[in-house]
Amino acid sequence: MVGKLRAGLIGCGFFARNHLHAWRELADEVDLVAVCDTDAGRAEAARQAFDVPTAYTDAAEMFSRERLDFVDIVTTMPSHRALVLLAAAHKVPAIVQKPFAPTWEDCVAMVEACRDAGIPLMVHENFRFQAPMLEVGEVLRSGALGPLTWARLSWRTGYDVYAGQPYLAQEKQLVILDVGIHVLDLARVFLGEVTRIACETQSIRPGLAGEDMATMLLRHEAGAVSVVEATYASRRQPDTFPETLLEIEGRDGALALDHGLKLRVTTGGSTTERYVGTPLRAWTSEPWHVAQESVLNTQRHWVECLRAGREPATSGRDNLKTYALVVAAYEAAASGRAVAPKVWAG
Numbered sequence: 025m026v027g028k029l030r031a032g033l034i035g036c037g038f039f040a041r042n043h044l045h046a047w048r049e050l051a052d053e054v055d056l057v058a059v060c061d062t063d064a065g066r067a068e069a070a071r072q073a074f075d076v077p078t079a080y081t082d083a084a085e086m087f088s089r090e091r092l093d094f095v096d097i098v099t100t101m102p103s104h105r106a107l108v109l110l111a112a113a114h115k116v117p118a119i120v121q122k123p124f125a126p127t128w129e130d131c132v133a134m135v136e137a138c139r140d141a142g143i144p145l146m147v148h149e150n151f152r153f154q155a156p157m158l159e160v161g162e163v164l165r166s167g168a169l170g171p172l173t174w175a176r177l178s179w180r181t182g183y184d185v186y187a188g189q190p191y192l193a194q195e196k197q198l199v200i201l202d203v204g205i206h207v208l209d210l211a212r213v214f215l216g217e218v219t220r221i222a223c224e225t226q227s228i229r230p231g232l233a234g235e236d237m238a239t240m241l242l243r244h245e246a247g248a249v250s251v252v253e254a255t256y257a258s259r260r261q262p263d264t265f266p267e268t269l270l271e272i273e274g275r276d277g278a279l280a281l282d283h284g285l286k287l288r289v290t291t292g293g294s295t296t297e298r299y300v301g302t303p304l305r306a307w308t309s310e311p312w313h314v315a316q317e318s319v320l321n322t323q324r325h326w327v328e329c330l331r332a333g334r335e336p337a338t339s340g341r342d343n344l345k346t347y348a349l350v351v352a353a354y355e356a357a358a359s360g361r362a363v364a365p366k367v368w369a370g
């Protein structure tokens with residue numbers, strides 16, 4: 025693909041603002057030609073705020089009227105399958121927000137439809153693209169820690185996520201599917217694929233349909249063991265929202281990503297510590313600027329891959345492996361036994 029790419033965005037709700045700002049930063053590469061939301065007021069507000077030529081309330085109409093090089097789907101998961109299949113029918117490459125879909129079958133249907141249509145599909149799995157995680161990845165790739173043995177990956181907060189995303193309180197599968205999925209993805213990226221997972225869930229806050237605390241134990245193919253924690257019900261202080269904290273150990277060293285975006289690396293008996301946050305952008309703000317900026321990094325990766333004809337790091341196919349960990353974690357919690365993740369046969 026050469027020249028500026030023509031994009032449409034579907035879903036102009038809470039999180040789409042970050043996507044819209046990021047597309048504006050990528051304006052040398054991408055023309056956002058249309059936005060769409062079934063809520064006409066939201067679609068029009070996004071159109072006006074971000075100078076987008078056209079707003080739609082019907083995605084099918086947007087696809088038939090616009091010539092799009094790709095579509096950015098920022099709706100919640102129940103609509104993902106229908107919208108991705110619509111994109112596939114129009115042979116328009118699609119990037120879709122996490123969680124990929126409510127069920128494994130939906131995820132597979134989207135991957136297969138895009139494969140059959142010959143179009144790229146990427147899941148907006150942005151935690152991998154947070155600046156501190158990119159730095160951790162570099163340390164691990166350098167081999168400085170030696171073969172990895174153990175890790176703890178931890179998302180613990182009491183921040184009121186229900187204020188901005190009230191639909192979360194109704195989710196029967198809550199914290200693993202909403203944020204644990206990001207942390208499980210990081211566990212895969214840093215320690216490799218997983219052979220089995222055990223999980224305990226708890227419901228702490230009254231009035232929720234699902235679990236708001238999960239503690240998972242993973243065995244990785246290469247031998248490492250990791251503990252993955254996700255909760256919206258932590259009372260600890262300081263509250264570390266929205267940071268994912270890490271401890272990773274290897275035979276030759278260790279690293280820790282601590283509160284305050286501090287990365288401590290121990291190798292050869294000596295320890296260094298550095299700040300791995302990034303400066304604020306015009307549209308980002310504390311405390312979530314690193315998470316907001318990762319949206320930009322994710323979208324840039326998508327555009328680079330589209331241009332190069334390369335499979336994105338978080339393609340639909342790749343994300344099935346992360347989603348399989350979520351499915352296995354819920355099965356493990358229900359059965360009280362460790363569960364091997366599903367493998368897509370395609």
Ligand SMILES: NC(=O)c1ccc[n+]([C@@H]2O[C@H](COP(=O)([O-])OP(=O)(O)OC[C@H]3O[C@@H](n4cnc5c(N)ncnc54)[C@H](O)[C@@H]3O)[C@@H](O)[C@H]2O)c1
Nearest residue numbers: 035036037038039061062063098099100101103121122123
């Ligand atoms: N990656 C992250 O860090 C991160 C953070 C927050 C939210 N999210 C994800 O972003 C997605 C959106 O979340 P949100 O909080 O912005 O939700 P939201 O409910 O605020 O916004 C979704 C919007 O999509 C619209 N919509 C739904 N179905 C549609 C359809 N078929 N056609 C057109 N518009 C449709 C709704 O009217 C709504 O305005 C979710 O999947 C959520 O998990 C990701």
